[in-house]
Amino acid sequence: GAGVSQSPSNKVTEKGKDVELRCDPISGHTALYWYRQRLGQGLEFLIYFQGNSAPDKSGLPSDRFSAERTGESVSTLTIQRTQQEDSAVYLCASSFVRYRTGPYEQYFGPGTRLTVT
Amino acid sequence: ELKVEQNPLFLSMQEGKNYTIYCNYSTTSDRLYWYRQDPGKSLESLFVLLSNGAVKQEGRLMASLDTKARLSTLHITAAVHDLSATYFCAVHTGTASKLTFGTGTRLQVTL
Structure with missing residues (x-):
């Protein structure tokens, strides 16, 4: 079946x-x-959505970053007034969550490589 | 704050040799993941370890989990060039909704 897709690449x-x-x-x-991966580094958690619950925004680095998700479908990550330090690969992942047993393995998309000049 | 440390950060090994990558984490966790990332590519799930003493094997890779020691290992047997990649461990905690990733181990297998 189809995996996680991201755009643009x-x-x-x-x-x-x-x-x-x-x-x-x-x-x-x-x-x-949503995760961020700077060049040569590990993944940095940004935000998590689960069903209709309030999102966990604890990883967003500043108020320039925001994300939305419509139901259990598409999500958009918005970065306002981009800075050079925002340059990174932004990875999205999804998983099937069963109540009280926590998230299962996350399946990652191919990522969006963002370059701020 | 949960911290996840991997070592070594970089590993160059010859084909045919064995080696182990270590993943230490600082707080109790109920599951641990290993991922592989090829250059310029996304992450591929390798193993999910769900309990103390869990051991999983796939080809030349074997992962184990010791929750009491807060340690997971990824053992490579008779390495081949195709295993060259960066390997990440990631830890989930029962009350958190996210994974905390280690810094990654870049593995280079040479002829």
Whole structure:
């Protein structure tokens, strides 16, 4: 079946512009996650959505970052007034969450490589 | 704050040799994941370890979990070039909704 998809695959933007990144999770997956990966580094958690619950925004680095999700489908990550330090690969993942037993393994999309010039 | 440490950060090994990657974490966890990432690619799930003493094997890779020691190992047997990649462990805690990733181990297998 179809995996997690993300668009665009690459985005080059000028400092100060806003960008929107999109994630389509695997159908039926209730949980959706956004991570950031800077060059040569590990993954940094940004935000988590689970069904209709309030999202866990504890990883968002500043108020320039926001994300939305419509039900259990598409999510968009928005970065306002981009800075050069925002340059990274932004990875989206989804998983099937069963109540009280926590998230199962996360399936990752191919990522969006963001370059801020 | 949960911390996840991997070592080594970089490993160069010859084909045919064995080696182990270590993943230590700082708080109690109920499950641990290993992922592989090829250059310029996304993450591929390798193993999910759900309980103390869990051991899983796939081909030349074997992962184990010791929850009392807060340690997971990824053992590579008779390495081949195709195993060259970066390997991440990630830890989930029961009350948290996210995974905390280790820094990654870049594995390079040479002829």
